[in-house]
Amino acid sequence: MSAIASDLPHSHFPARWAVTLALLAIAYVGVPLLGSSYLFEAILLPFLALSLAGVGLNILTGYAGQVSLGSAAFMAVGAFAAYNFNLRVDGLPLIASIVLAGFAAAAIGLVFGLPSLRLKGFYLAVSTLAAQFFVQWALTKFSWFSNDSASGVIDAPALSVAGFVFEGPVGRYYFALNVVAALTFLSYRLVNSQTGRNFIAVRDNETAARIIGVQVLKTKLLAFAVSSFIMGIAGVLWAFAYLRTVEPAGFNLDRSFQILFIVIIGGLASIRGAFFGAALIVVFPLLLSRLGSFLLGDVFDSGVLDMTQRIVLGVLIILFLILEPDGLVALWHRVRKRIGTALRRSRSQ
Amino acid sequence: MADFDWLFFIEVLVGGLLSGVMYSLVAIGFVLIYKTSGVLNFAQGAMLLFAALTFVSLTERGISFPLAFIITFGVMVFLGVAIERTVLRPLTNKPPITLFMATLGLSYVIEGAAQLLWGTQIHGLDLGIEDLPFDVGGVYISQFDIFAAVVAAGMVALLSLFFRYTRIGLGFRAVADDQFAAIAVGLRLPWIWATVWAAAGVVALVAGLLWSARVGVQFSLSLIVLKALPVLVLGGFDSILGAIVGGLLIGASEKLAEVYIGEYFGGGIEGWFAYVIALAFLLVRPSGLFGQKLVERV
Numbered sequence: 001m002s003a004i005a006s007d008l009p010h011s012h013f014p015a016r017w018a019v020t021l022a023l024l025a026i027a028y029v030g031v032p033l034l035g036s037s038y039l040f041e042a043i044l045l046p047f048l049a050l051s052l053a054g055v056g057l058n059i060l061t062g063y064a065g066q067v068s069l070g071s072a073a074f075m076a077v078g079a080f081a082a083y084n085f086n087l088r089v090d091g092l093p094l095i096a097s098i099v100l101a102g103f104a105a106a107a108i109g110l111v112f113g114l115p116s117l118r119l120k121g122f123y124l125a126v127s128t129l130a131a132q133f134f135v136q137w138a139l140t141k142f143s144w145f146s147n148d149s150a151s152g153v154i155d156a157p158a159l160s161v162a163g164f165v166f167e168g169p170v171g172r173y174y175f176a177l178n179v180v181a182a183l184t185f186l187s188y189r190l191v192n193s194q195t196g197r198n199f200i201a202v203r204d205n206e207t208a209a210r211i212i213g214v215q216v217l218k219t220k221l222l223a224f225a226v227s228s229f230i231m232g233i234a235g236v237l238w239a240f241a242y243l244r245t246v247e248p249a250g251f252n253l254d255r256s257f258q259i260l261f262i263v264i265i266g267g268l269a270s271i272r273g274a275f276f277g278a279a280l281i282v283v284f285p286l287l288l289s290r291l292g293s294f295l296l297g298d299v300f301d302s303g304v305l306d307m308t309q310r311i312v313l314g315v316l317i318i319l320f321l322i323l324e325p326d327g328l329v330a331l332w333h334r335v336r337k338r339i340g341t342a343l344r345r346s347r348s349q
Numbered sequence: 350m351a352d353f354d355w356l357f358f359i360e361v362l363v364g365g366l367l368s369g370v371m372y373s374l375v376a377i378g379f380v381l382i383y384k385t386s387g388v389l390n391f392a393q394g395a396m397l398l399f400a401a402l403t404f405v406s407l408t409e410r411g412i413s414f415p416l417a418f419i420i421t422f423g424v425m426v427f428l429g430v431a432i433e434r435t436v437l438r439p440l441t442n443k444p445p446i447t448l449f450m451a452t453l454g455l456s457y458v459i460e461g462a463a464q465l466l467w468g469t470q471i472h473g474l475d476l477g478i479e480d481l482p483f484d485v486g487g488v489y490i491s492q493f494d495i496f497a498a499v500v501a502a503g504m505v506a507l508l509s510l511f512f513r514y515t516r517i518g519l520g521f522r523a524v525a526d527d528q529f530a531a532i533a534v535g536l537r538l539p540w541i542w543a544t545v546w547a548a549a550g551v552v553a554l555v556a557g558l559l560w561s562a563r564v565g566v567q568f569s570l571s572l573i574v575l576k577a578l579p580v581l582v583l584g585g586f587d588s589i590l591g592a593i594v595g596g597l598l599i600g601a602s603e604k605l606a607e608v609y610i611g612e613y614f615g616g617g618i619e620g621w622f623a624y625v626i627a628l629a630f631l632l633v634r635p636s637g638l639f640g641q642k643l644v645e646r647v
Binding site: 067115118119121122123125126127129130133134136137141253257260264303304307308309310311313314315316317318321322325 | 455457581
């Protein structure tokens with residue numbers, strides 16, 4: 001039962017909030033002062049969107065124990081719903097479109113979460129693939145969703161909230177940061193509430209959870225809805241803040257796997273794990289391509305690079321599963337503990 | 350529906366059933382591994398691609414078909430043993446979902462390695478079987494499909510005999526039944542797993558060759574996994590018979606749906622229709638057609 005103990009919050013630990021606040025201060029003040037536009041466009045914006053998607057999937061998979069291979073589908077629903085709400089409802093503020101898009105994704109999530117009432121484990125994981133293929137097919141097939149645009153690629157609207165427009169890379173970064181910070185805080189509150197404990201109970205032992213009075217079906221569906229809501233909004237950020245276009249092709253199966261990898265590498269059942277995982281997934285390919293061109297020059301053409309990236313990513317995942325099954329978060333805990341003991345030792349001497 | 354074209358219906362049905370056989374071929378590889386080690390091997394598609402690509406590249410370098418087959422056979426066996434050594438053994442006793450993730454990572458590695466090794470261009474493969482339709486009482490059936498069905502039947506027969514009458518097969522069944530009991534009576538689990546993965550590699554080779562002859566050797570071969578998954582869900586992950594029946598059902602209903610109701614959806618429904626069938630079925634029988642029922646204990 002050690003899994004449960006480690007999932008519960010240590011609320012008597014104020015230093016935890018201090019670290020979070022310091023990170024937020026750096027994110028809000030430090031990064032915009034120092035960062036170049038490359039940093040925002042290529043690293044921070046995708047990082048924020050993917051982190052949020054990771055938080056969403058972690059609620060479903062890490063906390064409630066329902067494996068999903070269709071994350072990108074819910075992101076796509078969010079992105080397209082926000083686009084259509086914004087386009088078709090006159091005078092609807094952008095924030096309202098985004099929240100409604102979250103609810104649209106939650107509704108689709110509920111529908112595709114229904115099989116979880118009867119299916120478990122791999123059967124469920126495979127059935128979530130249905131969401132992936134169906135949503136992508138529907139968005140490509142029916143041009144209504146993309147407002148009959150010929151190429152299927154559409155420009156995202158400007159990010160304006162109450163008359164203030166978030167422009168340029170830094171503006172979009174602030175917009176994404178606000179959304180991610182708010183939703184992460186809410187997710188943190190959720191997983192530490194009774195509902196969050198119900199998720200964990202259902203994950204660890206469904207029958208036992210039912211016996212102690214957890215409404216298993218309701219809990220599972222709620223997990224699907226909440227997780228899809230968050231992933232839908234992550235999809236909005238991905239399309240509106242990062243790519244600036246809305247297209248179905250970006251939300252393919254590879255994206256779903258990517259988000260799953262983020263959760264695994266970062267650490268299951270950990271909100272901050274999603275951020276660790278997303279950081280690694282975003283930065284790692286850039287580093288590898290830099291390293292490749294630095295070491296081998298032009299020998300490293302893009303095809304070879306692509307394949308090498310696949311191989312290294314695969315190896316990395318296997319290594320993580322073998323060496324650090326609890327993810328980067330566990331690594332982080334160990335490092336922090338070690339620094340803590342070292343500090344205390346030096347102080348006592 | 351007075352003028353319902355029965356001949357056409359049968360033609361579509363038979364075509365669907367035969368293409369279902371192709372799905373079954375892929376699904377059998379999954380079942381082998383799932384039965385004995387409880388792992389849903391997502392890398393099966395990547396193994397298929399790797400086998401087909403190796404075979405084609407060897408023949409293009411002037412090696413004869415039988416020799417290329419034997420070499421690829423050896424490579425797949427080696428690959429199976431290597432996977433057991435490097436990936437599965439360190440992950441023994443981990444939850445099934447961890448192992449599934451590992452095979453997901455593995456599929457990335459194998460796909461990347463296959464294309465890094467043999468290049469990314471598309472190859473054609475001619476097995477020397479003509480894909481001519483022939484006439485059976487007014488219904489046209491593809492000769493190649495028949496050949497594929499015969500190969501599939503042969504493979505299933507061989508596997509069944511192997512499972513039933515050989516010592517290794519008995520070991521497989523023992524491990525599938527109860528891992529701890531199998532270890533207790535002295536079966537060497539690592540060795541059995543290595544053998545199973547090697548066998549799945551060989552199944553991947555056969556399926557890979559047939560699929561390649563159909564669609565050419567290219568990256569999308571590894572996506573055939575996604576076709577095999579609904580078959581598995583429908584038939585049950587741990588039943589070879591289920592893989593066959595599931596494949597036939599999915600193949601037939603997919604083709605019929607595409608022809609008869611596809612137009613109402615604007616076509617292109619084959620990407621998800623199989624999943625919908627499988628899901629609808631599972632709502633009635635959650636462990637598939639022939640899957641084992643799970644008993645839950647607290």
